[in-house]
Amino acid sequence: MTDLFSKVASYVRCLSTTFLILDTILLLVFGGLVGALLQGSENAPLLFLLLVLILPVFIAFMYIKAYVQKNFPAAAVEELRARYELHTTQKNIARKRMIDGYIDTAIQSLNQQTCSLSQEAMDELCEQDIEDGLRSVIAPVIQLPNYLLDCSASDFTVGSHLKYSSVPPPGDNGQELCWYERTFLLRDDLDLGGFLCRDLLEDRDASGIRFELRNALHWTLNHREFHASTFCHEESEYTIITSPIPQVCEGEWLTGVLFIVVEQLDTLPEDLDRILLIFNRILGNWLSRYDECNTNKLQSRASPV
Numbered sequence: 001m002t003d004l005f006s007k008v009a010s011y012v013r014c015l016s017t018t019f020l021i022l023d024t025i026l027l028l029v030f031g032g033l034v035g036a037l038l039q040g041s042e043n044a045p046l047l048f049l050l051l052v053l054i055l056p057v058f059i060a061f062m063y064i065k066a067y068v069q070k071n072f073p074a075a076a077v078e079e080l081r082a083r084y085e086l087h088t089t090q091k092n093i094a095r096k097r098m099i100d101g102y103i104d105t106a107i108q109s110l111n112q113q114t115c116s117l118s119q120e121a122m123d124e125l126c127e128q129d130i131e132d133g134l135r136s137v138i139a140p141v142i143q144l145p146n147y148l149l150d151c152s153a154s155d156f157t158v159g160s161h162l163k164y165s166s167v168p169p170p171g172d173n174g175q176e177l178c179w180y181e182r183t184f185l186l187r188d189d190l191d192l193g194g195f196l197c198r199d200l201l202e203d204r205d206a207s208g209i210r211f212e213l214r215n216a217l218h219w220t221l222n223h224r225e226f227h228a229s230t231f232c233h234e235e236s237e238y239t240i241i242t243s244p245i246p247q248v249c250e251g252e253w254l255t256g257v258l259f260i261v262v263e264q265l266d267t268l269p270e271d272l273d274r275i276l277l278i279f280n281r282i283l284g285n286w287l288s289r290y291d292e293c294n295t296n297k298l299q300s301r302a303s304p305v
Contacts (some may be wrong), residue, residue: 126293
């Protein structure tokens, strides 16, 4: 939109310059004819005829010039630009306030699950299904990704690929936690679930859309960075956004990756990588407490009181 305003402003400047040049030429010609007539030129009849012919042209030109400048003054472009920038600023402020509220909600959800004082309540953390816990902690990302992406789309696929722990099943005397890697599909308006099975990253024979999705997740896991790419599926273009989920207190190590798929977006908000990283740090904190809960549970089983 800013480029459009610049083009319109350039057009208005060009039009004003053209009017100035034509205005100058007509005035010089008109003034020359009048001057020649006043000096009693031998070609007075011809000059008078030219003056009669040029005068309507000059009057029409001045009318058109006044009409254009009145109805489309150069100042109007700047006013439109200022109004657009004000609207954009107000929209960005409203979006920021909304996202701040989402982050606050996510932190409250984390606190409700991990800040309990009673051991019994703490033990309940790892009794719940891990997918239910994920949905609770990052609910704003799952339910309202259009605000995060600042887009009008309504269909999204949201999920995460995680490394998480579990205690051995009852009857197993193992003294160590069981660790798993799995792709969780938390929202699937785009019906991509068939391509996002649990062992996606292990599928070396993946092709087509499955290959594109696997590569996007691998890129963020390998580079530990936010990434956005596009792919084609059933004659439609899609954007896949991947964001790293850092391990708590482990520096650059990751515990997984969060991904969002949406119909192709031309631009992404400049702050999207930082916003998703905030949610992912909250999620990483929750996963750390989930693993701690499982560790305590395993220790209690090995050393019954």
